[in-house]
Amino acid sequence: MYNIVTKRELVPHINLFEFSAKEIAVKTKPGQFIILRVNEKGERIPLTMADVDPEKGTITVVCHEVGKSTRQLGQLEEGDCILDLLGPLGKPAEIGKFGIVLCIGGGVMVAPLYFQAKALHEAGNKVIGGIGARTENQLIFENEMREVCDEFYVATDDGTRGYKGLGFLEELLKERKIDRVITMGPILMMKKVSELTRPYSVPTIVNLIPIMVDGMGMCGACRVTVGGRTLFACVDGPDFDGHQVDFEELMTRLKMYSPQEKLAFVFYEEGGSSL
Amino acid sequence: MSKPKPKVRKEVISMSKQGLEERIQNFNEVAFGYAEEEAVAEAERCLQCKKAPCVKACPVEVDIPEFIRLIKEHRFDEAIKKVKEKNSLPAICGRVCPQEEQCQADCTMGKIGDPISVGRLERFVADWERERGYDVPQKSASTGKRVAIVGAGPAGLTVAADLTKLGHEVVVFEALNKPGGVLVYGIPEFRLPKAIVAAEAEYIEKLGVTIKTNAVIGKLYTVEELLESFDAVFVGTGAGLPRFMRIPGENLCGIYSANEFLIRVNLMKAYKFPEYDTPVWVGKKVVVIGGGNSAMDSARSALRLGADEVWVVYRRSRKEMPTRMEEVENAEEEGIKFKFLSNPVRYFGDERSWVKGIECIAMELGEPDESGRRRPIPIKGSEFIIDVDTVVVAIGNTANPLIQQTTEGLEVTKWGTIVVDEETGKTSKEGVYAGGDIVSGVATVISAMGAGKRAARAIHEYLMNKR
Numbered sequence: 039m040y041n042i043v044t045k046r047e048l049v050p051h052i053n054l055f056e057f058s059a060k061e062i063a064v065k066t067k068p069g070q071f072i073i074l075r076v077n078e079k080g081e082r083i084p085l086t087m088a089d090v091d092p093e094k095g096t097i098t099v100v101c102h103e104v105g106k107s108t109r110q111l112g113q114l115e116e117g118d119c120i121l122d123l124l125g126p127l128g129k130p131a132e133i134g135k136f137g138i139v140l141c142i143g144g145g146v147m148v149a150p151l152y153f154q155a156k157a158l159h160e161a162g163n164k165v166i167g168g169i170g171a172r173t174e175n176q177l178i179f180e181n182e183m184r185e186v187c188d189e190f191y192v193a194t195d196d197g198t199r200g201y202k203g204l205g206f207l208e209e210l211l212k213e214r215k216i217d218r219v220i221t222m223g224p225i226l227m228m229k230k231v232s233e234l235t236r237p238y239s240v241p242t243i244v245n246l247i248p249i250m251v252d253g254m255g256m257c258g259a260c261r262v263t264v265g266g267r268t269l270f271a272c273v274d275g276p277d278f279d280g281h282q283v284d285f286e287e288l289m290t291r292l293k294m295y296s297p298q299e300k301l302a303f304v305f306y307e308e309g310g311s312s313l
Numbered sequence: 314m315s316k317p318k319p320k321v322r323k324e325v326i327s328m329s330k331q332g333l334e335e336r337i338q339n340f341n342e343v344a345f346g347y348a349e350e351e352a353v354a355e356a357e358r359c360l361q362c363k364k365a366p367c368v369k370a371c372p373v374e375v376d377i378p379e380f381i382r383l384i385k386e387h388r389f390d391e392a393i394k395k396v397k398e399k400n401s402l403p404a405i406c407g408r409v410c411p412q413e414e415q416c417q418a419d420c421t422m423g424k425i426g427d428p429i430s431v432g433r434l435e436r437f438v439a440d441w442e443r444e445r446g447y448d449v450p451q452k453s454a455s456t457g458k459r460v461a462i463v464g465a466g467p468a469g470l471t472v473a474a475d476l477t478k479l480g481h482e483v484v485v486f487e488a489l490n491k492p493g494g495v496l497v498y499g500i501p502e503f504r505l506p507k508a509i510v511a512a513e514a515e516y517i518e519k520l521g522v523t524i525k526t527n528a529v530i531g532k533l534y535t536v537e538e539l540l541e542s543f544d545a546v547f548v549g550t551g552a553g554l555p556r557f558m559r560i561p562g563e564n565l566c567g568i569y570s571a572n573e574f575l576i577r578v579n580l581m582k583a584y585k586f587p588e589y590d591t592p593v594w595v596g597k598k599v600v601v602i603g604g605g606n607s608a609m610d611s612a613r614s615a616l617r618l619g620a621d622e623v624w625v626v627y628r629r630s631r632k633e634m635p636t637r638m639e640e641v642e643n644a645e646e647e648g649i650k651f652k653f654l655s656n657p658v659r660y661f662g663d664e665r666s667w668v669k670g671i672e673c674i675a676m677e678l679g680e681p682d683e684s685g686r687r688r689p690i691p692i693k694g695s696e697f698i699i700d701v702d703t704v705v706v707a708i709g710n711t712a713n714p715l716i717q718q719t720t721e722g723l724e725v726t727k728w729g730t731i732v733v734d735e736e737t738g739k740t741s742k743e744g745v746y747a748g749g750d751i752v753s754g755v756a757t758v759i760s761a762m763g764a765g766k767r768a769a770r771a772i773h774e775y776l777m778n779k780r
């Protein structure tokens with residue numbers, strides 16, 4: 039059993055959780071994820087770590103409630119326990135000295151992007167941050183990101199805060215010599231970012247989170263096509279070269295269980311499942 | 314004692330099964346097992362051969378005539394003790410061993426009638442014991458030595474049980490959330506109830522073994538790091554890496570690896586969705602590619618999950634199928650259909666990228682290959698199309714690579730399996746032993762346990778001679 043040390047609602051339906059998990063905290067590098075299960079009947083929920091505190095022995099994740107399992111997690115409080123916690127999984131993100139690194143994050147994935155931006159900053163890179171959300175009151179981790187970025191931009195889809203859409207990124211690419219782009223967030227956003235950087239040949243790293251089951255290479259649910267080859271995101275990634283990824287396939291595969299997910303959600307909301 | 318011997322019955326005592334109509338609608342165990350009088354009647358058929366060929370054909374050499382004699386005399390508690398001298402997971406082996414190729418293959422009784430059903434008798438005494446609660450044997454005095462086991466499959470659990478009984482401190486690290494390996498994530502409930510696997514694991518914990526689940530070695534700790542706090546390490550990580558054919562369309566929605574399908578259904582209990590959260594999707598027409606245990610288990614699971622029609626497409630013929638005939642017969646009885654001598658070449662999808670058809674090619678059998686089975690060769694121009702809405706690719710698994718990738722100095726074959734000394738399980742790295750599917754590739758539960766037994770013996774010796 040793993041204890042919830044801290045729970046904080048960042049914005050409605052997006053919560054930060056700090057779990058006590060000493061062994062994992064000591065080993066984790068930015069870019070790695072955990073898989074957790076709330077209880078015996080629960081689904082395996084993969085979440086990318088947004089920070090760790092090896093001394094305190096805790097790991098931090100930020101989770102968006104999008105369906106039954108994430109809603110159920112969101113209903114837990116400080117002091118509650120979850121049944122299973124597995125990690126650190128996936129390859130760590132590459133943290134080198136690249137020069138000027140652009141970190142573009144969207145939605146809930148801004149939180150784990152912060153963990154990488156922090157490490158890149160500490161490694162001596164000039165980090166330019168750009169974070170976005172659908173609308174102003176959905177923005178998360180803005181202050182955290184500001185702290186580790188040398189330059190910082192905010193954008194929203196509807197223009198209620200900062201830039202509207204990814205226009206600022208086009209400007210940046212035109213005017214500046216960027217050495218590397220790292221992007222985490224909705225697939226459509228990562229696809230767009232990859233398309234924008236392609237003409238400038240800027241190495242662009244995307245973070246792929248397909249549906250996963252075991253998270254350690256045993257099922258192939260997470261297969262993605264990169265450069266024409268089938269790879270398993272959980273062990274070969276989750277970071278890949280954005281210019282090589284088949285985003286269309288990824289999007290269709292993510293919707294594979296939509297009808298079942300809806301059923302599970304309705305079942306849960308009507309109290310059919312025991313917590 | 315001096316009663317006249319009745320004539321020996323030639324026919325095996327049959328084991329009752331769930332009715333057909335009923336069983337294809339649920340995941341409960343198909344076969345019920347012997348009642349006491351049935352077990353005794355079956356035991357009475359055993360000829361108590363002096364040179365018992367059955368014992369030689371059992372990979373762990375269970376003293377078969379002796380435990381059968383004890384059953385015949387209604388001494389069930391002694392019978393189970395006799396079995397457990399050699400086999401620590403009898404309730405499991407009794408159910409899933411390919412007995413027709415092992416202990417029952419050369420049974421003397423088999424020459425004049427049906428061979429003795431050794432597996433069913435083993436299952437009977439194991440179930441008899443479990444219903445009454447286990448006796449936990451006395452432990453030897455502590456040796457002060459510590460052993461880490463990686464993987465809680467049959468190989469790892471066997472090593473753990475043997476070494477703890479000898480007084481060593483044993484910790485098992487298992488990546489999944491339950492111990493058992495393929496026994497929990499692969500073999501379905503209707504062939505091997507998970508409560509039995511859980512009971513066996515509990516028994517091993519009662520012996521004093523610590524089982525740490527959710528611990529992926531290679532990520533959480535490396536083998537090197539384990540060697541800092543343990544005197545020896547046993548690697549029993551199995552062959553869990555799914556193979557795909559790498560043909561066009563294989564990533565369409567609705568195409569699973571057998572591992573994904575079976576992990577969802579067994580480990581995550583998707584057959585109880587939505588009571589359990591993990592979903593699995595099964596359409597009206599399901600095609601399973603392959604001819605082994607995973608293929609049979611996937612096909613029979615798909616049927617129970619509501620498919621109208623389930624086909625198994627296999628590139629060789631029925632005779633070459635690498636699975637237990639008993640299970641093929643069960644599958645046929647349940648209405649699974651087979652398309653032999655056929656192999657997929659590509660998949661077609663609909664506008665939503667869901668699989669809707671498979672193009673297959675007919676095969677003929679040529680000369681035998683390394684495995685001794687005749688090699689299938691495609692027949693030019695014989696392509697045909699099967700309509701489908703779910704596909705399970707069950708063409709086999711290869712070695713889990715994580716330990717090999719993260720351990721310096723571990724010799725590995727070109728298939729990715731770990732190289733060991735056959736007799737001891739010793740690897741090229743000091744203090745590191747390995748056994749089971751990670752060494753042999755996918756084999757059997759009992760052979761993994763046999764490898765575990767040998768490794769445990771060697772590790773014990775190594776530990777006792779170490780300073």
Ligand SMILES: Cc1cc2nc3c(=O)[nH]c(=O)nc-3n(C[C@H](O)[C@H](O)[C@H](O)COP(=O)(O)OP(=O)(O)OC[C@H]3O[C@@H](n4cnc5c(N)ncnc54)[C@H](O)[C@@H]3O)c2cc1C
Nearest residue numbers: 084085086100101102105106107108247248249250292299
């Ligand atoms: C490596 C990895 C890291 C992730 N990191 C985070 C994170 O840091 N924060 C966060 O909020 N979410 C993260 N996710 C996504 C999160 O795991 C899913 O949102 C969650 O499992 C959905 O479960 P559910 O039952 O609530 O929703 P469901 O009802 O199951 O699904 C709702 C929608 O979410 C998507 N989804 C479902 N299952 C998965 C899955 N296993 N992986 C990805 N998407 C899925 C589907 O498109 C679906 O339409 C990550 C996923 C992966 C694979």
Ligand SMILES: Cc1cc2nc3c(=O)[nH]c(=O)nc-3n(C[C@H](O)[C@H](O)[C@H](O)COP(=O)(O)OP(=O)(O)OC[C@H]3O[C@@H](n4cnc5c(N)ncnc54)[C@H](O)[C@@H]3O)c2cc1C
Nearest residue numbers: 464466467468488494495530551606749750756757758761
């Ligand atoms: C679907 C299916 C049906 C089968 N049916 C039969 C049958 O009827 N009869 C029969 O005799 N055999 C059968 N087999 C074969 C048999 O199950 C295997 O040969 C046997 O389980 C091998 O045992 P093992 O201990 O070597 O490995 P496994 O049972 O594979 O166990 C390995 C364990 O190690 C864990 N692991 C892997 N990597 C790590 C890591 N890095 N850190 C920690 N843990 C790790 C895995 O999660 C797993 O739990 C079947 C196999 C399958 C797939």
Ligand code: SF4
Nearest residue numbers: 371375406410415416
């Ligand atoms: S362990 Fe398997 S092979 Fe050996 S006697 Fe038992 S059923 Fe037969």
Ligand code: SF4
Nearest residue numbers: 359360362367420421
């Ligand atoms: S070979 Fe058959 S008949 Fe002979 S002892 Fe073994 S089980 Fe009994």
Ligand code: FES
Nearest residue numbers: 253255257258272
């Ligand atoms: S999640 Fe199973 S192989 Fe990646």
